[in-house]
Amino acid sequence: MDAKAKINQFYQLLCRNGRPGRLGKTFKTENNYYFLDTGTGKVMQVEEITFKVLQALIESENVEGLFELGLTPEELDCSISEIEKVIKEEHILSAYEVKTLIGDAVVNDLHETLTNSVENVTFEVTEKCNLRCKYCVYNPSHPENRGFGYKDMTWDTAKKSIDFLKEHSKDAKHVHIGFYGGEPLLNFKLIKKVVLYALELFNHNVGFGMTTNATLIDKEIACFLIKHHFDLIVSLDGPQELHDKNRITINGEGSFDKTVQGSKMLLEAQKNMKREPEISFNMVISGPNYENDYTKIQEFIESEEWLPKNVMVLTSAVDSGPKESPYFLPQSKEERKLYGSIYEPLEEWEIAYKKEKGETCKTLFSDSVFDKNMMVIHKRLLSDTPVKNYGMNGCCVPGQRRIYVTVDGDFRLCERVGLIPSIGNIDEGFNIEIIERLYTRDFIEEAQKYCKECWAINLCTLCYVNCYDEVKTHFAYRHNSCRSERSYLENSLIRYHMIMEHDPESLSQYNERELT
Template identity: 45%
Template sequence: MINETLNSKLMKFKPFFQDLKKDNHFYRLGKPFETSQKKYFYDTGTGKIFQINENVYVVLSCLFDCDDFDSLLELDMEEDTLESALQEIKECIDEEHILLAPPVTCFSGPHVSALENYLQYNMNQLTLEVTERCNLRCKYCIYQDSHNDFHGYNNRDMTFETAKKAIDYTYPRVEEEFFLAFYGGEPLLNFKLIKQCVEYAEKLVVDKKLGFSMTTNAVLVTKEIAEYLVEHNFVVLVSLDGPEEIHDENRVFQDGSGSFKHVMRGIKHLVEAKEKNHSKDESGDTLYFSLVASGPNLVEKYNKIQDFFDNTEWLPKPVTVNASYVSYGRTAEEYLEPTSLEDKSYREDKSIDPLFSWSVENQRDANTDKKLFSNGQMRKFLHMIHRRDIRPLPMENYYFNGCCVPGSRRLHVNVDGNFLPCERVGSVPFLGNVDSGFNMKAIQNHYVNNFMEKSVEYCNNCWAVHLCTSCYIDCFDEEKVDLSYRHSGCRYIRYLLDQSLSLYHEILEHDPESLMELNEIIAK
């Protein structure tokens, strides 16, 4: 440890580093991370990543964890070693322009510069909530009355008049591809409306690519329905939690009985219909699965789920699964500084995302047909690192994290005809409705100006601001921006990005060729 008397050799660096910090925080400027063998540093401003030695790693970690230059004097490090590490960092700053990320004062992008243009000419997917009814009563469903952010179970259906207005409004604003998605409740409870919409859209869309999709529990999928969906090239996302014993824990009928056998029967109809009509479809995979994990014994369940997908021979291989955890609704909380003890404890807790940890521990050869059921999600995490912006100088502009241009890429229309950013949001301000169209004033006010004003305070403190995938979910109540709901999500995203940085570089060290498949992913 360095003597309590401030050493002049080391103090000569203090003004330089304090100037980097300015009136902000060291930890917003980058992120030290490590693999099992090496140490690295991610620079916020440029997106560059450097391999660094142990001493530089210790110094940077100390600066970012303690947010104070004088904390370096408490390190168990020889003066000459510390001085050498500081000199190396300074030289890299001068040569590579790192640790110079400008403060976040506003966001840039089409939200600000081209909002009306995007909503007029750049729409892509329309999702219709064709019913609020459901034939199941899944124990963790977000539509339960106990959930604080979504409507409860209702008996309301969308009318064809409302659906037609939504299609008519959206179609002229689509440039090349128009995707029409059906959502619920359980959408097959209003299959009549789905068929009406498909027939109408196929007559209307003659000069653009048209596609259909549906999210369903598959209980009501008959042979005839499956053949209809395949005939019209539907992409189908089926809710399936794995083998019977796991699936039936939560996905139950109103009388409490399990739905597994009914779901599997529906899936089999879809698979058989696809095989029967294989020559008619050249678009690739059309069957995907959505899985919700719950309970204390998740590792044991993941193993059983993997065995289920591996050994159910008639399921398509490899399967693509979107796995998530139970949503308990919005919870307001205070913002925790990244240097707080609570945040540090959170970052070091490997149980925060058990699926991520399980996936890392059970990695399979990239060439095998039997992928981990979580492979799709892991590729998304790795892709966030792979496709990051890398610049020679610090980037001047900051964008709206992972927020879409609301209503552009994906527009959700509820049974009443009100516009929402997507089907995943709960109580948020409406974007407009099928009768009056987009409410540009409300969108500009809530989703651009107010959101940006509230967000920059926290984004300015965050090393992950250029990598962030946080969107409008959990950022609003019914009338206004309320970021107290988002703080836990921000902490979780930083955790995932930290883990993803380490995993990406672990793979880069041992099997770099396997990362090349990430070049084929198109970010949406």
């Protein structure tokens, strides 16, 4: 058999369970070349020539890509032989075909899970808000505009929801109640009543959380929230210049001073009660000068003495809502062209900032943002041989991890999913038929069409967000999210292995931590 025939035969072997582009991902750091195998999760360090061959195998439309590398026949033959040997010894490039997706909603008895293992109820305690943040989903300018509402949740709806959680959480490992809006503190009277009732009903074995703009916090509210161990996310977009650009009152005035005042009251109450830090800050950046804004945030965190030194900061760009986009095969020429348009400003800022500051660079707020990405890589699925089953990405069991209860008592998956089909209501309970059809069978049938072609299928953290319109699955909303996820994961692989090259011991911090 001549060399070309041998290579063609090898390529056909790789194609036995689908296109090679789904079998793995090549990536490199400044010092080394790597290959991630889809089926096993193994990451292998390879030589440059082998890297080029692997890259051509998984990114080319056909075997001809190998012959366009400019390698001598001997180099190509040697590299193919080396890859064949590793395939036999390490079982790489052998991922099984994706025929379906599995998850707890499929494997476990859904009815049993939703009857006894519900963990969280998050209340939309009010539709009202005292701010008119320019990028808010409720604004008429937002593509998913819901409109600013004027309803408050009633005690009857709230009590039924707490009773429902109690009745359906017998086997739950932990139970949690969250408060959302609008601005939830506009209905603090109800929040207080819910907390006191829930503590009595659950014999104090319940946790609480809230997302708030903090502008309404006074000493009474601060003490109540800290006393009852609320996990708090305060919406503060960095320094006044950035915050007041978007987070304005109904009268068009900036809200920075009030948000800071409320945050200080929370921190003071926390200090007085000697409680562990339970407050984090969510900073939304609207651009267009992202990298400049991130520098301002970092300087703000370092200079403001009232902020704790170990403060947790979450940051994100403005969510512009679901948008349809075309689908391109992962690692295809079409997708690689689009990769150039995927802008990841936080990572680019961090690289430039560390380079500028050198050894004087302190801990950055971005560290906590990238922490989850490192966890995904560190805790990835690892197997000696390719796995035979593939999971439903980051999808939870609908209604089990969280129920988002609207002011009217309607059940939604969570507060992040937008206008998608309901999963029940407080009077009739879960609509198991809808959950099984829309959020398991229909989702799996649609998702596996795309997931079966993706090298990141065992790393992906995407859930139901951007997968539905108001009545059914609508994956044209999701394709951009998938491309961004693959880009994030590739960058996370690079970041993780750069750390492994220079400071492997620091990765041990993830051993005992759970990926949530």
